[in-house]
Structures are given as structure tokens and as C-alpha cells.
Amino acid sequence: LLTPEQCDRLDVVLVSPRNPLNIGAAARAMANFGFHRLSIVAPFAQNWMEAKSAVGAPDLLRDAKVFDTLSEAVAHCTLVIGTGSLDRRRPVQSTLDLPEAAGQLRRAIAADGDGKIAVAGRAAIIFGSEKHGLTADDLSWCHAIAVIETSEDQPSMNLGQSVAVCLYEISRPPQQQMPVQKVKGAEHPEHPESGQLDRLAELIEETMDQVNYKTRGARSENGEALRVLLRRLMPNEADLRRMMGLFRRILWQIRRQAGKI
């Protein structure tokens, strides 16, 4: 199992889970593997109350944080991994098999012993609803998607079982872990938090508005494409500061020319 400090740096996020039994099962798997930070995004109110008040519900379920949006739930995270099977659509994010994704998550939340990574980051693993999994919109907040290889005849896993398998893989003892390929950015503590990327995206969108790059009707789709792009680029914090400076400067110039300043 991971150390309590490492477990404390990983959020398990369930997006709109429906079945109280599945929510309970997810929480139990977390307790089995020593994790305790559970976040629920946009739950169905009654099902959520039922899950929380179930007999024998672990403390971590009662202590779970509830968010309206996935954006808020992962705002503090420097690495966000979605989960899913590849039965229906080809996602735009890079997909990793689970052992590889688990390795990335372990790196993100670990300050290494030899001092090269001084400060550990925060990470999240995201599970979609039982009905349709994570949507393209949900996935646009993810740096990559972890895929559990399953049979073509029955690709879709039960939510509670999927959580158990993922947390099992993340918790593998070090001597059984695969060597992890260094993935761009993911392990750097200076990697920006999800919320910082969102603020950059807002600036860029505002700029696109100002220069009429896209009509307002295309904004929602546009926002998604932008989120995906920024997460694929994985800018570090210095990159981010420069990019935000640039777009602020562009906006200022445009407004000045328009006589608004």
C-alpha cells in the first residue's frame, strides 16, 4: 500500500453516480487500500443521501466532498486521470493502460527520496456514472485516460469493481511495479493546478471573443477543445505565467485600440 502521505494526495472522484450500493462499494474499496479523499460531482440528491446514511458506511463516505462541477473538484490537482473502456468512442486524450496510468499517479503524488522531486503534487482519478461513463466534457479536464483491458463481449465494468481494480493497481508494492516511462510534465511539482489552466483558458476564450475568432454559439464546444489542448501541452508554471501575460497584454491592446481604455 502507499504511505498515508501519498494516499492523502490522491482524490477519488465519482461523477454523478446513481446507485447507492455502487457508491458504498467505491468507498469500501478506498478503505481497503488506505485512501480516504472521496469527491462526488453532481450527485443525484436522494441516492447520495441513501449511500451516505447506509448502515456500515465508512467515515470517508460521510466525509466526502460534494461539488457542482468536475472543474471545481479537480481545481487543486496537477494530474487528473479519467477512466473508461474504449467501446464507444475514440477519445482525444491519450489513453494509458492501467499499470502505466497508476505509475503516473504514483509519481505525481510522491516526493522522491533522492531530492529530484522535492514537493509532491496532488492527483485525482475520475470515474463516470454507471449509465454512460465519463462524457467528452468530463474528459476535457483529464490529462489522460486509464483503460482496463476487458473482453469485447462485456467491456463495461461495474463502478465499484472498477474503483477496486484501479486502486489495487495504484497500491501495488514497488517491487511489482512496472518501470514508468517519464511522461511530459506529469511528475513535475511545478506543473500547474487544473484551476490555473482553467483561468488561462478563460483569458484565451475572452481573447477569441474580442477578435471574433469564433461566433459565441461555438463557445461551449470551443471551451472543451481548449481544455483538452492545454492539458495535452502540459505547460509548467513558468509557461503558464508567460502565456497568461501574453493574453492579458493582447486583451489590453485590443481594448485600448477600441477606445475602451
Next chain:
Amino acid sequence: LLTPEQCDRLDVVLVSPRNPLNIGAAARAMANFGFHRLSIVAPFAQNWMEAKSAVGAPDLLRDAKVFDTLSEAVAHCTLVIGTGSLDRRRPVQSTLDLPEAAGQLRRAIAADGDGKIAVAGRAAIIFGSEKHGLTADDLSWCHAIAVIETSEDQPSMNLGQSVAVCLYEISRPPQQQMPVQKVKGAEHPEHPESGQLDRLAELIEETMDQVNYKTRGARSENGEALRVLLRRLMPNEADLRRMMGLFRRILWQIRRQAGKI
């Protein structure tokens, strides 16, 4: 995932499962990872009917075989692996961490490409009831126990989740598998089936009776110790034939001296 031929050589055995939802979840995990041979030992009749007739129950659940005893369920298997957490008792069998146990199971059901193992064996992985897991009696039919490392605060996993994690580990793609230490006997196709070991045990017990080695009152416990011993020794088929020949000879001699022949 394993090949259909390999999947066809592994039985998933549930001993007295109680909750129909857990039985369904176990079956779903099997379907996810391509397995289809499910055996149920001594089910609670009503719960079992309920699980089988549930909406959306996979075919493998309706096709499951029902046995009165674990002995019958695994009689054809050359490698039997039990599952459990180590919270309550120290078992007499050797314990393996799950990746190691999964490797043994893969070896047992695989005919290797280079011809050293010409004939694949049959194997089983056994899960106990939700209430108390596998009993010492159940475990006496197992060559080893696979243990999933869990938190001390919440060591006991949900049945369906435990099945999912075990089958996930057994199905790992080869390039991610740990090198498996060759374990005595387990990978030899000439390794005897569980039922053959039971017949040897009967002969030995009969001999012990004849020579008054133990009083009849100690028989049940004695039988268990003997099963455990034979599985730890892992005799190959030739060993088994010799041992059976010896005990048959001893019994014949005793009966002749007693004037019964």
C-alpha cells in the same frame, strides 16, 4: 486478456455465497475478463435462484455448475488457489501475494510454446462466503492462498470486488507480468488432480483406522491435516501411484493377518 483456451481451463469457485448481488457482480467481472466457468458450492437455495434469475444476468451465471462440496468442485483441478485476507488466522498453507498466485495459475493453465509443457492443466480460484471467507476445511483443498494486500483498518474486501481484482491480475498482459518463481509441481501437467489426492487420502485414512493410529473421533480433523499435507508435498502422478500402491499393499497385509482375507 488470456486466450479463450486458457480461460476455459480456469474455474472460478464461490463457496456458499450469500448475497445475490455479489454473485451477479462476480459473474459480471468474469465476463469482463473473458472467463466463463463458474462453480457454486453449497449455495443458499433462495439467494442462488434470485441471482440466477436476475435481469441481465450473464449466460455464464445461468450455466454455472452447482456442487455440494468443494471437494467435488475441484476434483479435476491440478492447481487450486484459495483467496483471503490475513486478518484473523495464520493459515497452514503457503500464502502468495496476488501477482505471484496469478502467475502460478497462468502457468498451470498454459501449454507453453517451446514444448516443455505439452499439456495444460486445469486450475481453480476459490472465494469464500461474505460472512467468514474460506474456512480451514475449505482451505485444506488449496495448494496455496492468494492474498490481496489491504489496509489494516479495513482488510476485508467485498466479494464481487475481490473477484474483479483477482481476475484482473490473472489477465494482465504478458509484458506487465512479474517473472514467476517456479513453484514445486504446480506447472507440471503430470501433477495429479485434486480428486486423485482425495482417493490417496482415503486410503491413508483407512490404513490409520486399521492400525488404530487415531481414534475415530479425531477423523475429521485428521482428514483436514492430511489434505493439507498432500497438497504441500505436491506429488506428481508417478509418486501418487507409488503411494497408493504402498497403502493398498499395507491394507491387504493387515487384513490378511487379521484373517479377513
